Every structure is written in C-alpha cells, then in structure tokens.
Amino acid sequence: MEAVRKSIHLFDLDDTLIRTEARVLVRDAHGSLLRALAPAEFTVYRPGPGEAFDFREFSDLGILSRGIVVKYTKTIIDTILRYGTRSEFGILTARADKKLHAPFLIRLFRSLFGVRLSNELIFAVSDQRFSGYKDRGAAARGQEPPIPFSKLSVSQRKALVIAEDLVGRGFNDISFYDDSRENLESFKVMRQAFPHVVYKPHFIDPTWKARLGEFWESGSESKPLIKGANSVRIILEHHCAAGADPVILRGLAEGGPIRLDTVPVWVVCEEGKFYLRRSIVEADRDPRIPGIP
Ligand SMILES: [Mg+2]
Numbered sequence: 348m349e350a351v352r353k354s355i356h357l358f359d360l361d362d363t364l365i366r367t368e369a370r371v372l373v374r375d376a377h378g379s380l381l382r383a384l385a386p387a388e389f390t391v392y393r394p395g396p397g398e399a400f401d402f403r404e405f406s407d408l409g410i411l412s413r414g415i416v417v418k419y420t421k422t423i424i425d426t427i428l429r430y431g432t433r434s435e436f437g438i439l440t441a442r443a444d445k446k447l448h449a450p451f452l453i454r455l456f457r458s459l460f461g462v463r464l465s466n467e468l469i470f471a472v473s474d475q476r477f478s479g480y481k482d483r484g485a486a487a488r489g490q491e492p493p494i495p496f497s498k499l500s501v502s503q504r505k506a507l508v509i510a511e512d513l514v515g516r517g518f519n520d521i522s523f524y525d526d527s528r529e530n531l532e533s534f535k536v537m538r539q540a541f542p543h544v545v546y547k548p549h550f551i552d553p554t555w556k557a558r559l560g561e562f563w564e565s566g567s568e569s570k571p572l573i574k575g576a577n578s579v580r581i582i583l584e585h586h587c588a589a590g591a592d593p594v595i596l597r598g599l600a601e602g603g604p605i606r607l608d609t610v611p612v613w614v615v616c617e618e619g620k621f622y623l624r625r626s627i628v629e630a631d632r633d634p635r636i637p638g639i640p
Contacts, residue, residue: 350519350543352519352520353517353518353519353520354432354433354434354435354518354519354520354521354522355434355435355436355437355468355513355518355520355521355522356424356427356432356434356435356436356437356522356524357436357437357438357439357509357513357521357522357523357524358420358436358437358438358439358524358525359438359439359440359441359523359524359525359526359527359530359551360438360440360441360442360448360452361386361389361440361441361442361526362385362386362417362526362551363417363420363524363525363526363551364416364417364420364438364524365414365415365416365417366414366415366417367386367414367415369386369404369414370383370384370385370404371383371384371386371389371392371400371401371402371404372384372400372401372402372403372404373392373394373398373399373400373401374398374399374400374401375397375398375399376397376398376399381398386441389441391527391529402442402443402444402473416455416459417551417553418553419551419553420524420551420553421459423524423549424436424460424462425460428460428461428462434520434522435465435468435518436456436462436464436468437464437465437468437469437470437513438452438464438468438469438470439470439472439505439508439509439523439525440470440471440472441471441472441473441501441504441505442471442473442474443471443473443474443475444471444474445469445470445471445474445476445477448469448471449466449469452464452469453466453469470508470512472501472504472505472508473497473501473504475497477496478495478496478497481496481507481511482495482496482497484511501527501530502527502529502530502532502533503533505525505530505533505534506533506534506536506537509521509523509534509546510534510537510540510541514541514544518544519543519544519545520544520545520547521534521544521545521546521547522547522548522549523546523547523548523549524549524551525548525549525550525551526550526551526552526557528550528557531548531549531550532548534546534548535548553581554581554584554585554586555578555581555582555585555586556585556609559582559586559607559609559610559612559623560610562612562623563610563611563612563625567625568624568625568626569622569623569624569625570622570623571620571621571622572614572620572621572622572623575620575621576596576621578621579591579596579599579614579621580596582607582614583595583596583605583614585609586607586608586609586610587605587607587608588608599614599615599616599621600616600619601616602616602617604616604624604627611625612624612625613625613626613627615627
C-alpha cells in the first residue's frame, strides 16, 4: 500500500528567510565581550573553553521585525504557492525563545504570503523549554540520552527535530531551506534510518558568494550551472561590474566567456549550456576583456 504523501517546506530563519543586524555575542567566563557574530558566522562558530553565547540582541522583537525578508527566498515561497500546494510550511531556527518569535513569524507568513503557519511547526532549537521537552521525551521512552539536547550542535539538533518531530508526525516529503551546508547535511547522515522519507535540501545562497568560493577552493576546472541562465543572471548581477546586462548575456550565449570581478572565475557557454571555469583556452578569450594578470 502506498503511503499518503505528507509534505512540508521547512525554512531556517537567519540569512535564509530574514536578514538582521542582530549579532550573537560571545563572552568569556567573566562576562567580557570577546566578539559579535553574524548569524551565518554563529552557525559554524566553535566556542573556546569558558566562552558562552549571549543572545540578548535576538530577544529584542524590534530587531527581529526590522529584519529584511530575503528576496531570493521570498521568490521561492511565491513560486511554491503559485503552482498550488497542499504542503505545510514550517520554521526550524537556531534561535531561542519560541514564545517571542512565533507570533511574529505567524504574522509574517499571513501578511506576506497569505499562508497559515502553524505554531506547532515552528521549532526554535535553542529554546530551553524545547530542550527540556526533548530530554523528557527521550527519558520517557527509556532512552537516557548520553548528551542532553541542548549540548548537541545546532546541526544535530535540527536533524533530530526533522527525525522526531516531523518524520515522527508522519511527514514523508521534507524540503529544507538553509544557508548552512552543515545543517542541510546533518539529516542526510541519519537518512538511512528513514528510507520512506523524501528529503530535499536546498542551499540558500542568494548572491552565489558561497558557491563561487566553494568552486574556487575545490580546485576543480569546471562546474555546470544546472539552472542555466537563471544562475548566470544572479552571478553576473553580484560578481561582475557590468551586471547582468542583456548585451553581455547575448555575448556570453554567443560564445564570449566572461571573467568575474570578485573571484578569478570565468562564466562560459558551450552548446547552450553554462559553466563556471577556472581558466579558459586562450583562443576563446574576448580581447575586450582584460586577462588574468
Ligand atoms: Mg541561517
């Protein structure tokens, strides 16, 4: 018998759905301020001995509501809705204090998308009440967890929420949108335990900054741009002084490679397909474009 499809689009908050000026503060054992981390930095930061996170800037609802909705992600949600969907929507954030955030997020989804976001599908994995609930749940099942929920990494906590709170409630088609590769990969690790679940991770990188950096660091010669002209437009808009001008795009499609300004990477078009290239054959080089020094 085929299982009923139960799907959800799950969104990270910081730098996926909204961007804010708020910073996570890092303090030493005496409470002195060591550094202030942007949300993206926070997701990968490993605290040193004696260091503690201070989330006070995120407790200010004013700061949260002054956050800017990431246009790239808004477009994704608009597109999902345009094609009609019976999916649920949910939030999976590293932030604490769900009570503070949930009313704002419910209002945001209603006013911006006309979507009813259900309170029970908003997960704030640094919320102390939520940690307590997770640990009591494990204890009730007779599993005394060797590591309490709050001591797991953000990625591990997110993966556990997907497994227990979504798959556990019957979701079997899960799209997860996050600007952290680590968060997206984390559920993949335990995916074999849930062979019936379709899991679709979506890396949110609105300007292609992270992916261009990854390509450059990978050392590989070429990377196909799967989404073709859509990706090319975003890349040129953010990494080429001339932008995504129609004349430039036409020149590219006719075989003239373009060198980006922010990373020493070329965009080329071959037989109608677009690629990133580390280098190009000399004959292909457009004499109007200065070469790599
Ligand atoms: Mg994020």
